[in-house]
Amino acid sequence: MTTIGTYIATRLVQIGIKNHFVVPGDYNLVLLDKLQENPKLQEVNCSNELNCSFAAEGYARANGIAAVVVTFSVGAFSAFDGIGSAYGENLPVILISGSPNTNDEGDHHLLHHTIGTHRFDYQYEMAQRITCAAVQLKHAEDAPRLIDHAIRECLAKKKPCYIEVPTNMSSAFCAPPGPIEAVLCPLKTNPKALEAAVNASVKFIEGRLKPTLLAGPKLKCAGAEKSFLRLVEALGCAVAVLPAAKSLFPEDHPQYCGVYWGQVSTKKADAIMEWSDLTICAGCVFTDYSTTGWTSLQPASHRFEAGFDDIKFPGHYFDQIALSDFLNALADRISTNDKSLIEYNRLRPTPPIIEAASPTAPITRKEMVRQIHKLITSETTLFAETGDSWFNGIQMDLPKGAKFEIEMQWGHIGWSIPACIGYAVGAPERRIITMVGDGSFQMTAQEVSLMVRLKKPIIIFLINNFGYTIEVEIHDGPYNNIKNWNYAAFVEAFNADDGYAKGFQVHTGAELADAIKKAKSNVDGPTLIEVQINRDDCTNELISWGHFVALANGRPPHKST
Numbered sequence: 001m002t003t004i005g006t007y008i009a010t011r012l013v014q015i016g017i018k019n020h021f022v023v024p025g026d027y028n029l030v031l032l033d034k035l036q037e038n039p040k041l042q043e044v045n046c047s048n049e050l051n052c053s054f055a056a057e058g059y060a061r062a063n064g065i066a067a068v069v070v071t072f073s074v075g076a077f078s079a080f081d082g083i084g085s086a087y088g089e090n091l092p093v094i095l096i097s098g099s100p101n102t103n104d105e106g107d108h109h110l111l112h113h114t115i116g117t118h119r120f121d122y123q124y125e126m127a128q129r130i131t132c133a134a135v136q137l138k139h140a141e142d143a144p145r146l147i148d149h150a151i152r153e154c155l156a157k158k159k160p161c162y163i164e165v166p167t168n169m170s171s172a173f174c175a176p177p178g179p180i181e182a183v184l185c186p187l188k189t190n191p192k193a194l195e196a197a198v199n200a201s202v203k204f205i206e207g208r209l210k211p212t213l214l215a216g217p218k219l220k221c222a223g224a225e226k227s228f229l230r231l232v233e234a235l236g237c238a239v240a241v242l243p244a245a246k247s248l249f250p251e252d253h254p255q256y257c258g259v260y261w262g263q264v265s266t267k268k269a270d271a272i273m274e275w276s277d278l279t280i281c282a283g284c285v286f287t288d289y290s291t292t293g294w295t296s297l298q299p300a301s302h303r304f305e306a307g308f309d310d311i312k313f314p315g316h317y318f319d320q321i322a323l324s325d326f327l328n329a330l331a332d333r334i335s336t337n338d339k340s341l342i343e344y345n346r347l348r349p350t351p352p353i354i355e356a357a358s359p360t361a362p363i364t365r366k367e368m369v370r371q372i373h374k375l376i377t378s379e380t381t382l383f384a385e386t387g388d389s390w391f392n393g394i395q396m397d398l399p400k401g402a403k404f405e406i407e408m409q410w411g412h413i414g415w416s417i418p419a420c421i422g423y424a425v426g427a428p429e430r431r432i433i434t435m436v437g438d439g440s441f442q443m444t445a446q447e448v449s450l451m452v453r454l455k456k457p458i459i460i461f462l463i464n465n466f467g468y469t470i471e472v473e474i475h476d477g478p479y480n481n482i483k484n485w486n487y488a489a490f491v492e493a494f495n496a497d498d499g500y501a502k503g504f505q506v507h508t509g510a511e512l513a514d515a516i517k518k519a520k521s522n523v524d525g526p527t528l529i530e531v532q533i534n535r536d537d538c539t540n541e542l543i544s545w546g547h548f549v550a551l552a553n554g555r556p557p558h559k560s561t
């Protein structure tokens, strides 16, 4: 026999989790003890459950799977925000919440950390809506089945799951875990469906004159980046990526033609994608944000969609097909058609040369981007926070091996601070640079404390344009103004008696260059560089994108039929 807490710990280790993210509470303390008893698990303590769930989300970006452990209601409700992100961003995060003693509901007790009623299922019911599987471990003999079910679904669907552990159940005895193989059940491609899909797809694609390929964010959760590259080189056409898929395809590849984001595309990707008569979309997600207010969603007649587990194109639908299997099988069969690449090479824009600004001139967004760009190497992972940081980040040309993280589906400002720490825990060999606006930073700033505690040498570029500029460009109002902080002093407050955080406020190119030099040598802690720029010094792309998103938001209600 074993205990439920030990069972959970064993399963977390078996699926590749080395660190779990926690905030303690009296409903989960025994469970936390059981997890800590496993020498292969190390807890990471966050300042609050919102940050904890985002740190786990960031860990899942690096590690492929994550776990966050919180207390009932007061903890889980905040953690739900990061779970929403994990759901939207296709990241398998296991949310484990302590909950009341199993006797209390029957004893008709009122309890703390609840909404003050006699029913305690409300959290589980909420969790069912934002996870792919939710279980409550109310009976020990059911615990192994329920835990394995939740984890199996989470891994197979690449979506978060929920495990609720009543406070008196963590040390309850249950059967020990069976073979982990029974939990690791990746999607199995149906061979007949695959054969039919590839036959129909080859015919359909070869019937078009000038196809292109478009990479989407689900390539990552589908583990299909390599098979996408195979298809790219088999077809030989022009290839673009959606903004949330940046860095999933090598930007130094001769067939790469930029980020396709409608009017705010990079490298004229829109010119070639909209010239094409068929866009083969792999793992793509088309939302109002990723299509610039629906202005760049290709007509269905021009769209071939290979999804996480299904294939859809005009007059055809096939499912039970893993994306990677499909892309590999298509690569084996498709004939080369490089017309779109030839046309793109005719259009290919020469990369603009951004001159260094005068070192003593007031710092501008352009000079800041120029200097950050020079920092990026093959070991860098660049985090771009919601805000003009998206547009600054998307325009950065990435060297081979560099990675890019963005949270465009959920878009929770402040995500990048806790998420980049979780990522750093999951991928300690990566050098992390985070670009975050002043408004976003104020949402989760206290988690810099964890960067100090873990001695993570993360470089934070805090772009202080004195307010919510992205909102200003969508729709301005007094609500877009915020209180300014002394950000450099703020982060050094986390040092107290044993930290190495450094903060710099820069006003010129020379000061920025000096701060970057100091940041690169600060290997024992985070360095925040606050770059103060004019409120209106934002990218033209944000202005244009904001205009179209505002139009999309403002569409009058459809006439009720």
Ligand SMILES: Cc1ncc(Cn2nnc(CCOP(=O)(O)OP(=O)(O)O)c2C)c(N)n1
Pocket (backbone or CB within 6 Å): 386, 387, 388, 389, 411, 412, 413, 436, 437, 438, 439, 440, 441, 463, 465, 467, 468, 469, 470, 471
């Ligand atoms: C949790 C959450 N609350 C509100 C929003 C709406 N929102 N989106 N972007 C913003 C402003 C971002 O401002 P900053 O971080 O300063 O970025 P910039 O646009 O570069 O100034 C808000 C207030 C949001 N995206 N997430």
Ligand SMILES: [Mg+2]
Pocket (backbone or CB within 6 Å): 387, 437, 438, 439, 463, 464, 465, 466, 467, 468, 469
């Ligand atoms: Mg701002």
